[in-house]
Amino acid sequence: MGRQMTEMLKGTLEGIVLALLTGKPAYGYEITTLLRDRGFADIAEGTVYALLVRTEQKGLVDVEKRPSEKGPPRKVYTLNTQGDEYLKEFWTTWSFLAERLEQLRDEGN
Amino acid sequence: MGRQMTEMLKGTLEGIVLALLTGKPAYGYEITTLLRDRGFADIAEGTVYALLVRTEQKGLVDVEKRPSEKGPPRKVYTLNTQGDEYLKEFWTTWSFLAERLEQLRDEGN
DNA sequence: TCGTCTACTTAGCGTTACTATGTACTGGTA
């Protein structure tokens, strides 16, 4: 992973994961594959699990343990009301930043 | 400053500052005011100075000391060739991220 | 003299993503 991308993901990866959870609950391993499918090929598993633990501690997601046919039990994460609220703030913050950056890039010639 | 914004600025603030330097050299204090004018009202001075030190150590900018009429001498930063290269990479990285996020937001309903 | 504006510096902190490694279960195959 490039250094720039690593730093840029700080703060955004959380939003990305929460956005992936809107409407459809998912478990950690599943989320890492979803991320890979979306082009985030180099995000380490450990990163995702640590992030999920944090979001749970912040009370943004509800967790349910379900047996798997293929391995250890899955921890299924569901976005709750607080998480939805938090995600809205995320989009607001991101929009602000994206607008300023777009403007800067346009000026760049 | 919101926690989300603080985290999101990691990685992007550097690009923002380098972008501000394209074409027109500037000194630290000036850059903080430029940032404020652009809506980044809450970015601490210390943050900017530390960032400038880092960019200098990475060899992305050239520095020149010039006397000021109103206080201590200014350290004027100019984007050099390496910095320009780095900024290009920044835009590439950011575009990638912005596209994925835009897509995610669109799906969000 | 005091406060304000200009201008830069730095030590310590919290948060985050990455690296690396480990545990544990299932199923296929040699």
Add this chain to the structure above:
DNA sequence: TACCAGTACATAGTAACGCTAAGTAGACGA
């Protein structure tokens, strides 16, 4: 049976970055 790949989660240690807070220092007006 032994081994390996795939599934699924966990965690200790590290690097990088932005923030807080405090400081130094010069110019200038009240």
